[in-house]
Amino acid sequence: MEQLSGVGVLDKAAAVLSAVEAGPVSLGELVTRTGLSRATAHRLAAALEVHRLVSRDSRGRFIPGPRLAAGGAVPLPWALVDAAAPVLTELRDATGESSQLYVRHGEVRVCVAAAERTSGLRDTVPVGSTLPMTAGSGAQVLLAFTGTASADASADANADANADANADANADANGPPVDTAIPPGAVFDAADLERVRRRGWAESVGEREAGLASVSAPVRDADGRVIAALSLSGPVARLTRSPGARHGATVAAAAERLHARPAP
Template sequence: MEEHKSTVRAVERALDILLCFTDGTDLAMTEIAERVGLHKSTVHRMLATLEERGFIARDSASDRYRLGMRIWELSTHLSNNDDPAIILLPEMERLRDELGETVSLYIRDGDDRLRVQAVQSGQAIRRVAPVGARLPLYVGASSKVLIAFAEEADREVLMNGKSWPTGFDRKQLEEQLEEIRRIGYATSVEEREAGAAAVATPIFHRSGKLAAALSVSGPASRLTLKKMRDYAPIIMNSARLMGTMVK
């Protein structure tokens, strides 16, 4: 039994090390040790094993680590048949071309939202939206959509959770969520990032469950509240079409 626990713990630690690279392309061993909360000697041994297996690569000149080619090899075998990020990309590109702003796709992951796809605006001043970005669930148009249209039990857990910042007005958010469910979309102006605005709407699976949030974002100077309200029916139509594409 102890041996089993030790093996599972080793796997968890290795996965924690790999997950360090979700927000960094290359890291020093000391940075990794700090992030996973392990002694440097333990991290060094695990990095050596991961490097030997091809999951981690080390730059000998800088002594920094990055993801290895085995990660990319595995990713090529992911099934695209049910992946919304792949299936919905053509419609996202069409919407971007119609509105001229950045289009993003978000899913909920625990107490965060994760950007799983983005199509950048072609305008000189634009909202850059990197794929893979993990953002807080308590602020922003897409976050509000992911909470508002979650199943009631999930929404109750989220609203009563402990991840909210100190002093956050949950009562005000609940009032906003009720309005979002009524009109079918959410807006935000400089809520998370100065100078940025966004409008988002839900995409539902064919079963009726929430699949993702579809967002259009750009500079607040160009994407005014009036313009976002004008864009909302267009974005909602795209979201309904996307809903017929995802299982």
């Protein structure tokens, strides 16, 4: 392969990342795309997987890992990601539907962990996928609870102070201020997000893709701040047009278990 930087192993690793960014690849396809030997391609892909730059989908193909997909200066909650696998698997097995964990990264949300339904019609969201903040129950949760330690605390603060004072309080308590505005083109509004805060979960039907439904609940850190959204998704035919009534309590309980479960 062509040497670009003068550091051979770095050029080879970059070739693997470029190949993975182009779409899911089997080991054989990775060899074809990079021109590397099978042993070298596998060794580099496995090493990049350790560093979360590469991941695997349900078919064992190499895909962008959460760090590659999320990029930038915003740190991802790695301890939470490590602890998510058993909770996502339990949720999938209890409901028969695919489950995901999303974190917000600017104008998108990133899937950092997932447990897919093993057969039948399902909503497949590979780890590393980026989805918009304008649709879906995961986006609703991440927007509804941004900058708040709890729904009750947020409501009390709104009753006792004006918007500017709230912004200052949130900045002091939770670090740098984040964008809580509803993005242009969103299919939900402020009233929808208020309902999400009141009941503790969000639902969507056909928001992100026709025929798909989802339910999401907030995952909190040790200080009570929402740092992720735990989601359940699948076809409307199974989740119905009221997926929250069917699975809201289950998803919320799973999100609470993830909050309480220590990282391995």
